[in-house]
Amino acid sequence: MSLLSVRDLFVNYHTQGGPVPAVRGVNIEIAKGEVLGLAGESGCGKSTIAGALLRLLPRGTEVTGSILLNGEDVLGMRPGRLRAVRWTETSIVFQGAMHALNPVQRVGAQIEEAILIHHQAGEREAHVRVGGLLEQVGLAPRRIRDYPHELSGGQKQRVMIAMALACNPSLIIADEPTTALDVMVQAQVLKLLKELQRDLGLAMLFITHDLSVLVEVCDRLAIMYAGRIVEEGPAQSVFYESAHPYTRALADAFPTIGEGRFRKAPSGLPGDPPYPQDLPGGCTFHPRCPLAFEACPHIDPRLFDVSPGWRAACLLVDSAKPVLEGARTPESSR
Amino acid sequence: MSERTRPAEQATDHEMGPPLLEVRDLKVTFAGRVGLGAGILGRKATQSRAVDGVSLQLRQGEVLALAGESGCGKTTTARAIMGLEPPREGQILFQGKKISKGLRAYRRKVQMIFQDPTGALNPRQTIYESVAEGLRIHRIHNGPNGETEQELVARALSRAGMRPPERFFLNYPHELSGGQRQRVVIAGALVLDPVMLVADEPVSNLDASVRGEILRLLLQIRDDLGLAILVVTHDLGLAWTIADRVAVMYLGRIVEIGPAEGVLTRPLHPYTKALLNVVPEAGGLDRPILTGEPPDPTRIPPGCRFHPRCPEVATGAARAAGVEEKCRGEDLGLMELRPGHFAACHLAAVTVGEGKEISTSQPQG
Numbered sequence: 109m110s111l112l113s114v115r116d117l118f119v120n121y122h123t124q125g126g127p128v129p130a131v132r133g134v135n136i137e138i139a140k141g142e143v144l145g146l147a148g149e150s151g152c153g154k155s156t157i158a159g160a161l162l163r164l165l166p167r168g169t170e171v172t173g174s175i176l177l178n179g180e181d182v183l184g185m186r187p188g189r190l191r192a193v194r195w196t197e198t199s200i201v202f203q204g205a206m207h208a209l210n211p212v213q214r215v216g217a218q219i220e221e222a223i224l225i226h227h228q229a230g231e232r233e234a235h236v237r238v239g240g241l242l243e244q245v246g247l248a249p250r251r252i253r254d255y256p257h258e259l260s261g262g263q264k265q266r267v268m269i270a271m272a273l274a275c276n277p278s279l280i281i282a283d284e285p286t287t288a289l290d291v292m293v294q295a296q297v298l299k300l301l302k303e304l305q306r307d308l309g310l311a312m313l314f315i316t317h318d319l320s321v322l323v324e325v326c327d328r329l330a331i332m333y334a335g336r337i338v339e340e341g342p343a344q345s346v347f348y349e350s351a352h353p354y355t356r357a358l359a360d361a362f363p364t365i366g367e368g369r370f371r372k373a374p375s376g377l378p379g380d381p382p383y384p385q386d387l388p389g390g391c392t393f394h395p396r397c398p399l400a401f402e403a404c405p406h407i408d409p410r411l412f413d414v415s416p417g418w419r420a421a422c423l424l425v426d427s428a429k430p431v432l433e434g435a436r437t438p439e440s441s442r
Numbered sequence: 443m444s445e446r447t448r449p450a451e452q453a454t455d456h457e458m459g460p461p462l463l464e465v466r467d468l469k470v471t472f473a474g475r476v477g478l479g480a481g482i483l484g485r486k487a488t489q490s491r492a493v494d495g496v497s498l499q500l501r502q503g504e505v506l507a508l509a510g511e512s513g514c515g516k517t518t519t520a521r522a523i524m525g526l527e528p529p530r531e532g533q534i535l536f537q538g539k540k541i542s543k544g545l546r547a548y549r550r551k552v553q554m555i556f557q558d559p560t561g562a563l564n565p566r567q568t569i570y571e572s573v574a575e576g577l578r579i580h581r582i583h584n585g586p587n588g589e590t591e592q593e594l595v596a597r598a599l600s601r602a603g604m605r606p607p608e609r610f611f612l613n614y615p616h617e618l619s620g621g622q623r624q625r626v627v628i629a630g631a632l633v634l635d636p637v638m639l640v641a642d643e644p645v646s647n648l649d650a651s652v653r654g655e656i657l658r659l660l661l662q663i664r665d666d667l668g669l670a671i672l673v674v675t676h677d678l679g680l681a682w683t684i685a686d687r688v689a690v691m692y693l694g695r696i697v698e699i700g701p702a703e704g705v706l707t708r709p710l711h712p713y714t715k716a717l718l719n720v721v722p723e724a725g726g727l728d729r730p731i732l733t734g735e736p737p738d739p740t741r742i743p744p745g746c747r748f749h750p751r752c753p754e755v756a757t758g759a760a761r762a763a764g765v766e767e768k769c770r771g772e773d774l775g776l777m778e779l780r781p782g783h784f785a786a787c788h789l790a791a792v793t794v795g796e797g798k799e800i801s802t803s804q805p806q807g
Contacts, residue, residue, distance in 0.1 A: 149649040260735055290511045291676055295720035295731045302727055317650055320679075320722035354651075361650040365682045365721060366707045372661065374683040376654020380619035396651075 109179060111279055111311045112138040112161070112198075117173035119156050119165065127170070128384045130156040132335035134173075136313075140278065143305060143312040145322030145343060147358065148332030149381045154315050158283045161313070162194055177279070196226050199272035201265075203284035208268055209256040215267045216242075216252030222274045241270040246300060262293035269301065279311045287316060298325055320362035323347040331355045334382055334392040340411065341418030351420035353399050391423070399424060460538065461499035462638060462670050463523065468496045468532035470515075470522050488740040492518040494694030495532070495775070500638070505664060505671045507681035507702070509717070510691035513736055519691070520640050520674045524554050536638075550580050553631035557643040559623035563615040569626050570611040573598055576634045586635075598633035601666070602626070603659055621652035628659065632667075639663075642674045657684050678721055682706055690714045693747045694739055696776065700783030710785035710794060712754045745770045746788060754789050763792050 119131035131153040138144050148154045159165040161175060163182060175182040177197060185193065202208050210218055216238050223234040239249040245266040256264055265285065272280050282301065286294040302325050305312055314326055322329055322343065329346040331339040331354065339352040350356040357377045363370035379396045382388060388395050394404035403423055411419040412426040470493040493515040500506050508516045521527040523534055525545050534541045541548045553576075556562045563572050573595045577583075585594050599607035602625040615623055624644065631639060641660065645653040661684055664671055675681060681688045681702060688706060689699040690713065698711040709715045719729045732751050737743060749755050749769045760766040765788040768774075776784035779794040 149651060262735065290735075291717065291720050292511055292732055293735060295722075295727070296733070298722075299727045299731060318722065319650070324722050324726050357651050357654075361653055362722070363679045363683050364723065365679055365718065370679075370683050371703075372684065374654040374657035374661070374680075376656070376658065377651040378655065380621050380652060381649060 110137040110176075111140045111142075111178060112136065112313070113174075113176040114157075114161070115174045115176075117157065117160060117175065118171070119153070119160055120170040121156075121166070122168050122170065125385065129387075130335055130384055131160065134332075134335075134337055136330065136337075138279065138311050138313060140311055141305075141309045142328070143314060143326045145326035145329045146313060146315045146332060147317065147319045147322050147329060149317055149358075151381055151384065152332040153335040153384070154332050155283055158200065158281050158313070158315055161281060162198060162200065163190060164200075192226070195222055195272075195277065196228070196275040197277055198279040198281060199275070199277045201268050201272045201280060201282045201285045203287050209264060211256050214253050214255055215259070216254075219267070219271045219274050222271055226275050228275050237274070238270075241273055242267075244273065244304070245270045246296075260293075261289055262297060265289060265293075265297050266300065269297075269304070273304065273308070277310070279313065280305075281313045281315070283315045284317070285314075286321065287318070294321075301325065318362065319347060319358050331358065334387055335384060336392070336421065337411070338393065338422070339420040341414065341420075345414075345418055351414045351418070351425050352393075352422045353397050353424075354393050355420070357398075391421070462502045462504075462537060463498075463500040463672075464533075464535040465496055465498045465519075465523065466533045466535070468493055468519065468522055468534065469530045470518050470527050471530045490739045491694050491742055492739055493522060493529075494739075494742065496691070496694070496696055497776070498689055498696060498699065500670045500672055502637070502670055503664060503668045504687065505661070505673060505685045507673045507675055507685035507688045508691060509675055509678055509681055509688060511676060511717075511736055513739070514691040515694040515739070516674045516691050517642055520554075520642050520672065523672065524552065524640055525549065546580075550576075550634050551636050552638045552640065553634060553636040555624075555627055555631055555639060555641040555644050558647050559620065559627045560615065560647075562627050563623060565615055567614075568611065569599070569604075569613045569615070569618070570595055572615070572626060573630045573633050576630055580634060582634070594633055595629075598629040599626070601632050601663065602629035603655075604629060619652075620648050621656060624648060624656055625659065628656075628663075632663065636669065638670045638672070640672045640674070643676070644673065645680070646675070646677070653680075654683075660684060678706060678717060690717065693736055693742055695747065695786065697748065697787070698783075698785040699776065700780070700785075704780060704783045710779055710783065710790040711748075711787045712752050712789070713748050714785075716753065745772055746774060746786070760789050763789055765789050765792055 114134060114136040117131055117134045121128040121130055134157060146154050146157065160171050165171065171183060177193065209215060219238045219241060220234045223229050223237060229237060238252055242249050242251055247263060247266050286297050289297060298321065304310065314322060316322060326343045328341065329343045330337045331352065333354050339346055339355045346355060347359050350359055360375045377396045382392060390405040390407055391409055394400045397404065407423060409421045409423050411421045414420050414425055472490040472492055496519050508519060510516045518527055522529050525541055525548065536548055574591055577591055577594060583591065596607040599610060604610050604625050645656050648656060660671060663669055673685065685702045687700060688702045689696045690705065692713045698705055698709065698714045705714060709718060716732045720731055730753060734751060743750050746769045754760045755766060755769050760769050768788040774786050774788060776786050777791050778784050779790055
């Protein structure tokens, strides 16, 4: 059984301008100890999924489908049970480490608070544990008495990670955990997350727009576009042999240094990601797709198998349809 | 120092043409914060040496990427080049003349593109007004061939890829996407017919799939109009896709500068190697990562400013080559170790001079 199983997730935000379909039918499975990367651009719905998993979305947001965490339905949980599940079974590391900490409380006390609230330990034991957690994330135990302003951005993100680990969760949702950090510090934090994940056997849902970061830390990748997963499979295959034209374009936005085809040749897609209120018909990607053909504006493709465990929502992948064979352009047979 | 090395300033003879922009030993300092205790004791504020001796040249039609981590002084260097930050020492020459003389005319020829297009555009101005603002500030009513303001604005928007331009005249920034806003900012720069652009992280606020198009636009502008472009970026991958030359900054100095192929695929300075090591890539986390964070520019280490974090010093490679003393005690400038490729590293000076290079974990070529 999967640790996390999301089926048919739909999320509609209600705004003054009418409902906004942010997530439109997403399925996610994460096994114990597995790292799934969720990538996509702003507005594709990836952070909405993070919020939906722990029911952190604004009141009045319509969430349908099922979210099973250890077999338990999150959407049907009573508030008390939900509070217990947050942090102890699943915790979140957010992007804005700078703002997620209380500026007038010592960081040690903030981590301790999470442990005490969840009755994971008594005060003295919690205190000892906080010291251990800080060490685990590579901070000197004396930092326990520091205020957030005394720490650098990378150190604050380490504190956030320590906090996420405080109640021994089995799943960590990391939403753009390194985006605001400098490259060197980003690499340090990623390495730390990867090591902790390996050592503690944690499952992780790693969300970011930076596909090259995901291929470093994830087992599997899911690429989102306009509220849906358009490609999903083993991280290396999805990044290096992308089956969906959108994944290809996103991967090419993170060029490999030293590779001739990227030299003096920045590549990008024309246009911009669509607004969720105003999605194009057929395949939502077709107006920007370099390989679009006659059928694309009319058929909304489901996920087709590329190979076992690897799927993409593109009519070009659906090789079962002979009519499309002729539509393949020379470039598509990469 | 080996015989092949020489100071950076003299190393221009093998390149063609005079430089469009020349920065000589630029220093910019900021007053550091005075702690409460120090203030009571009457201690003076320490100087933060944000830019601490930068020399570089930019030729017409050239794209130079200035790369480094935040706090390395790359943005301050760019701002000083724009005349937005007074230099404490050093000179900035544009077309052979000091920029401090005739700053107004200079600012017309050199335009800056900022990171955040949303912040750079006035939300209450139409696109037309935003693009025309530069013309109005510089009191340009007609183009060189008698074009009207409207024609100039339309041409700039069209060059920036906003076609047909008239369609966007009356739009407001909020009606455009991030990529379109950055195009408007670029149009605002192009409308003044500049000869050089300074782009500070021009795409880091944009969606990944949109970035490539904006970078391609910058290259297009360079090719069509022959502009020189200085791109400030933290992203070496970006440098690989657009830059002719790359300069890597650390703690207020350029530690390596040269052709992009050389700097990015056969780096000479250990800091450049460390930066390349952290460019995300499958399996990249197994490569060594520098620990700690760059030191505070109020307390620049003596000797080579990178030595406290330098892996070559830590692993004893510098000692084995007999340069560790120098690393710890002797400050150094850029040395030309390969044609047109300069680095400020005692170890590289020895190893490259002897015909062998420091081992690199980067793929060659």
